[in-house]
Amino acid sequence: MSAIAVEPSRGGVSALQRAFARTLLLPVGLAALWGLWEGYRWLGIRGHWTWPFRVNDTNMPHVSTIWHAFGQPLQPDGPPLRHYLWHYSLFTGKEALAGFALGALIGFLLAVVLAHSTVLRRGFLPYIVVSQTVPILAIAPMVVVGLGTKGVNPSVGVAVIAAYLTFFPVAINTLRGLHSPDPRALELMRSYAAGRWKILWRLRVPASLPYVFSALKISATASVIGAIIGETPASLQGGLGYAIVNFNQYYSTQPANLWATIIACALLGIVFFLAVVLLERLVLKRAPEHVA
Amino acid sequence: MKAVSLKGVSKQFNAGVTALDGIDLDVEPGEFVSLIGPSGCGKSTLLRIIGDLTKPTAGTVQVNGKPAERARRDHEYGIVFQDAVLYDWRTVAKNISLPLELLRWNRGRRNARVKEMMELVELTGFESHHPWQLSGGMQQRVSIARALSFSPTLLLMDEPFGALDEMTRERLNTELLRIWQETSSTVVFVTHSIAEAVFLSTRVVVMSARPGRVAGVVDVDLPQPRTSTTREEPRFFELVTQVREGLAAAGAPLGETQEPALVEDLQ
Numbered sequence: 320m321s322a323i324a325v326e327p328s329r330g331g332v333s334a335l336q337r338a339f340a341r342t343l344l345l346p347v348g349l350a351a352l353w354g355l356w357e358g359y360r361w362l363g364i365r366g367h368w369t370w371p372f373r374v375n376d377t378n379m380p381h382v383s384t385i386w387h388a389f390g391q392p393l394q395p396d397g398p399p400l401r402h403y404l405w406h407y408s409l410f411t412g413k414e415a416l417a418g419f420a421l422g423a424l425i426g427f428l429l430a431v432v433l434a435h436s437t438v439l440r441r442g443f444l445p446y447i448v449v450s451q452t453v454p455i456l457a458i459a460p461m462v463v464v465g466l467g468t469k470g471v472n473p474s475v476g477v478a479v480i481a482a483y484l485t486f487f488p489v490a491i492n493t494l495r496g497l498h499s500p501d502p503r504a505l506e507l508m509r510s511y512a513a514g515r516w517k518i519l520w521r522l523r524v525p526a527s528l529p530y531v532f533s534a535l536k537i538s539a540t541a542s543v544i545g546a547i548i549g550e551t552p553a554s555l556q557g558g559l560g561y562a563i564v565n566f567n568q569y570y571s572t573q574p575a576n577l578w579a580t581i582i583a584c585a586l587l588g589i590v591f592f593l594a595v596v597l598l599e600r601l602v603l604k605r606a607p608e609h610v611a
Numbered sequence: 612m613k614a615v616s617l618k619g620v621s622k623q624f625n626a627g628v629t630a631l632d633g634i635d636l637d638v639e640p641g642e643f644v645s646l647i648g649p650s651g652c653g654k655s656t657l658l659r660i661i662g663d664l665t666k667p668t669a670g671t672v673q674v675n676g677k678p679a680e681r682a683r684r685d686h687e688y689g690i691v692f693q694d695a696v697l698y699d700w701r702t703v704a705k706n707i708s709l710p711l712e713l714l715r716w717n718r719g720r721r722n723a724r725v726k727e728m729m730e731l732v733e734l735t736g737f738e739s740h741h742p743w744q745l746s747g748g749m750q751q752r753v754s755i756a757r758a759l760s761f762s763p764t765l766l767l768m769d770e771p772f773g774a775l776d777e778m779t780r781e782r783l784n785t786e787l788l789r790i791w792q793e794t795s796s797t798v799v800f801v802t803h804s805i806a807e808a809v810f811l812s813t814r815v816v817v818m819s820a821r822p823g824r825v826a827g828v829v830d831v832d833l834p835q836p837r838t839s840t841t842r843e844e845p846r847f848f849e850l851v852t853q854v855r856e857g858l859a860a861a862g863a864p865l866g867e868t869q870e871p872a873l874v875e876d877l878q
Contacts, residue, residue, distance in 0.1 A: 503696045506664050511713045512684045521709065525700045604700050604741060 353382050380575045385582070388575035400576060404562070404583040411546050411558040412587055414474050418481020419542035419591070423535060425482065426489025433490070434497040434523065435515065451487045455480065455545065460552035473555045480549035485538040492534035496527025532599040539591035547584060559584050612676045614640045614765055614797040615661055620670035622656055622823075630656050632822035634670070640764065643791055643798045645808035647854065648818030648826075648861070654801045655769050657823070661799060662690055662767050675764060686714065688765040689758030693773045695750035697742035697757075704729070704738040707757045714761055728756040731790060748779040755787070759794060766791075768800045772807070781839070784810055788837055805858070809833075809850045810842060817854060819861035826861035829853050 356379070363374025372378050389401040429447070433440045462483075463476035500522050508518045550560025559580060566577040615638035622631040630653040638644050646654040659665045660672055663679040674682035682688065689710075697706045704725045711721045729735045732752040742750055751771055758766055772780040784807060791798055802808050808815045812831050819826040831850055833841055841847055 501694075501696065503692050503694060504698070506659075507690065507692070507696050509664055510662055510683065510688070510690045511710050512686065513713050517713060521713070522698070525698065528700070 356382055377571060377574050380578060385575045385578045388573075388579045393576075400579055404559075404580060407557065407559045407562050407580075408583050408587050411543070411550065411560065412590075414477040414549070414558065415481050415542045415546035415587070415591065418478035418483075418545060419485050419538060421478060422482035422485025422538060422542065423489050426486035426534070426538075427493050427531070429486065429490045430493035430497060430527075431519065433494055440494075447487065447490060450483075455484065455548055458483070459549045463549055463552060463555070477546050477549035477555065477558070477560075481542040481545035484541040484545035488534040488537045488541070489531065492530040493527050496530030497523045499530065500526045528603055532595065532603065535595045535599075536592060539595045540588040543584065543588045543591055559587070612640070613673065614638045614642065614675060615799060616671075616673040616676075617657075617661070618671045620657070620660060620667045620672060622653065622660065622665070623668045629822035631660075631667070632824050634823070634825055636816060636825060638797060638799060640797050641795060643788075643800065643811055643813045645800045645802055645812040645815045646818060647802055647805065647808045647815055648823070648858070649820045650803070651823075652818040652820040653823030654818055657818075658767050658769050658799060658801050662688055664690075686710070686761055687763055688767050689761070689763040690767045691751070691754050691758045691769065691771045693770040695742070695747075695754040697750055697753055699742055702739050702741055703734065703745070703753050706742065706753055707760050709757060710761045724760055728760050731759070731793065732756045733786070746779075747775050748783060751775065751783065752786070755790065759790070759796070762794070764796055766796050766798045768798060770801050770803065773803070780804075780807070781842075785838065787811065788835075792836065805851050805854050806842070809847060809854060810837060815850075815854050817857040817861055827857040829857060 360374060360379045360381070362368070363379070368374050376384075389404070390399045392399050393403060433443060459480050462479055463473055466476040466479070467473050497519075504522055504526075505518065508522055513521065546558070547560040547563065550558040551564050555561055562580045563577065563584075566573070566580055570577055615636070617634050617636040620631060620634040621629070623629050630651075634657060636644075646657060648654050656665065660667050661674060661679065663672075663683040672679040675687050677685065677687065697703075698709065701709065707725050707728050708716075708721045711724060716724070725738070726735075729738060732755055734749060734752055734756070737745065737749070742753070745753065755771070772783050775783065787798075788811060798811075800808070800811060809829075809831055810833075815829040815831060816825055817827045817829065818824065829850060833844070833846060833850070
C-alpha cells in the first residue's frame with residue numbers, strides 16, 4: 320500500500336517561491352512594454368521613420384502622457400477621464416457579459432444537439448462555420464439598428480453581436496469535447512445499460528469541460544470585442560465603442576484620450592478572461608497535465 | 612443454470628474477417644475461467660460478446676439463463692478493462708459509486724457500499740483522492756471495486772493486469788483470488804499470460820487464432836486458497852506446460868503470445 324499517492328513537489332521549488340516569481344512577473348512585463356514603446360518612439364523620432372507610420376507625439380504619445388490622460392477632466396471642472404471610462408466599461412461590460420452568457424449557452428446546446436446526430440452535424444456545421452466568415456462589421460449595424468427599429472433596446476442588439484462571436488468557439492470545442500471520451504469509457508457506460516442522457520451527463524459533459532473552458536477563454540475576450548463593435552454603429556452613448564468613435568474625432572488634438580480608452584478596453588477583456596480562469600480553477604478537477 | 616452459456620457463437624467483421632468460429636462454452640456459477648490465446652484469436656471479442664458490448668454474427672449467448680442483452684440491462688455483470696477507465700473528474704469513492712448512482716441507490720446505501728468496497732480492495736483512506744494521484748495497480752483495484760460495487764454475479768475481465776509490472780501483477784492476482792472467494796462471484800478472465808491463467812483459474816480455455824476457436828480446455832486442480840508458494844509447486848509447472856503445449860498445438864508460435872492487444876482492438 321506504499322504506492323505513490325501524492326504528487327511530489329516540482330523540483331523542490333516551494334509554492335511561496337513560485338507565487339513570488341509570479342507577482343514579480345507583472346511589473347517586469349509592464350516595464351518591458353513601456354521600454355519597447357518608448358524605445359521605438361525615441362528611435363523613430365530620431366531616425367525620422369515614416370514606415371509603417373510617422374513617429375511623432377500624435378501617433379505615439381509618451382506613456383506618461385497617456386497615463387496622465389486618465390486623470391485629466393474632459394470638460395473644464397468636469398470629472399476626470401477615468402470616471403467616464405469606468406462607467407463606459409461597466410456599460411459595455413454588462414452587454415458583453417449578457418452576450419457571453421447567451422452565446423456560451425447557445426454554443427453549448429448546439430454542440431449537444433450536433434453531437435447526437437451525424438446528419439445534423441454534416442448538414443449544419445458548414446453554415447455555422449460560414450456564420451463566422453461574415454464580417455462582423457457589416458452585420459453589427461444591421462442587427463443593432465434593425466432590432467432598434469423594432470423597439471428593442473440597442474444594448475440588447477449589442478449583446479446579440481457579442482453572443483454571435485461567443486457561440487462559435489464554444490460550439491466547436493464543446494462538440495469536440497463531447498466526443499473526447501475513450502471508447503472504453505463509453506463501453507463501461509453501456510455495460511451499466513446507461514441511456515443517452517445518462518451517458519451525456521455522467522460522461523460526455525464532464526469530459527468536455529476542459530474543452531469548454533478553452534473555448535470560454537477565447538470567447539471571453541471576443542465577447543468584449545463584439546460588444547464594442549456592436550456599439551459603434553448604433554451611436555449608442557455610454558459605452559466604450561462610443562468613446563472610441565468620439566475620441567477618434569479629436570485624435571489630432573488629444574491622442575492620449577483614445578489610447579487611454581484602448582487600455583480600458585484591454586483591461587475589460589483581461590477581467591473577462593481572468594474571470595473564466597478563476598471559474599475553471601473552481602470547477603475543473605483534472606489531472607494537472609489535462610488542464611490547459 | 613449456467614453463469615455463461617455460449618452455443619455456436621461466431622463473429623465476422625465487416626471486412627469479412629472471421630474473428631470467432633463456432634464457440635461452444637459453458638461456465639458454471641462460481642468458476643474462474645481464463646481465455647488464453649495468441650493475438651487475433653478473438654478472446655477480447657468473445658468477452659465483449661458475453662457482455663453484449665458487441666453482437667455475435669451467429670449463435671446464442673446466455674448469461675445467468677438470460678439472453679446477453681437482457682442480462683446487460685439487468686446488470687448481471689461487472690467489467691474490468693486493461694486500462695482502469697476511471698473518470699478523472701470523480702474521486703475514488705465517486706468512481707466506485709458511479710454504477711450505484713446509475714442504479715438510483717440512495718446516498719446512504721451508496722456510501723455504505725463504497726466503504727465496504729474500499730475495504731475489499733484495501734484502499735481505505737484513499738476515498739477522496741483523484742485517479743491521477745494513484746499508481747497503476749491502485750487504479751486497477753478501484754476499477755475492480757467499481758465492477759463489483761453493485762454485486763453482479765459475473766465479473767468480466769479483459770487483460771486487467773496486462774499493463775502492470777510483474778510484481779504488482781502477482782500481488783493483484785493473489786488479491787483477486789481472495790476477492791473472488793469473498794464475493795463468491797463467477798469470473799471470465801482474458802489474458803495472454805500462461806502463468807497468470809493457471810494461477811488464477813479453475814479452468815483455462817485455450818484458443819486458436821484466425822479463425823478463433825476453442826482449441827482445448829485445461830482443468831486446473833491446484834488447491835485453494837492459492838498463495839505465492841502455489842507458483843513453486845510441481846503441479847503448477849505441469850499445468851503451465853500443458854497450457855503452453857495446448858497453445859503450440861493450436862498453432863501459436865511459442866513465445867509470441869504476448870503481442871499487444873491492440874490488433875484485436877482495431878478490428
